[in-house]
Amino acid sequence: MIKKEINMNRKRIALVTSLTLLTGISINNTHLSQNRVIHTVKASDSKKTNKVSSKYPDITQELDITSMEQYTSNNLFMNVTLKRFYIKDLATNKQGQILIILTPLKTSNQYFYLQTDLISQAKINQKITVQGFLNGKIKLTNKQINDGLNPKYLNKKVVSIMPDKIILN
Structure with missing residues (x-):
């Protein structure tokens, strides 16, 4: 029961953290030119690929x-x-x-x-x-x-x- 609650807390923390990050990215991108937005998306896509390769990075x-x-x-x-x-x-x-x-x-x-x-x-x-x-x-x-x-x-x-x-x- 405790492990289940810990996993739920982790999921909630991860969700809140990701929503906070996405909100910050959205606000920052509205002030950028279209070309810079494209470059930002490409950079974050490549970074995301690296993080997914290991569930527990060093x-x-x-x-x-x-x-x-x-x-x-x-x-x-x-x-x-x-x-x-x-x-x-x-x-x-x-x-x-x-x-x-x-x-x-x-x-x-x-x-x-x-x-x-x-x-x-x-x-x-x-x-x-x-x-x-x-x-x-x-x-x-x-x-x-x-x-x-x-x-x-x-x-x-x-x-x-x-x-x-x-x-x-």
């Missing part, structure tokens, strides 16, 4: 992960793959879900956060590959800290990801 090809602050939470709704990211911290909550904080590099301070029951054995500093849906930015709260995450992460801004597949490397 996040490094889609976003600058060294500086996620440049993106608003509204821009961070897409399917991605986080390849070989490091587990910086993890904990298990009362519901048996594992809470994980990831970084692209061991020394990075760009954090990604996920909750999952897809894996049972993981260790800090282990590399992990995650395929899933970026779900905007959040701040880690006392709830996550009380569930066992290190207090140094309290109020840290993180990019939330809803995992569909996890591979321990």
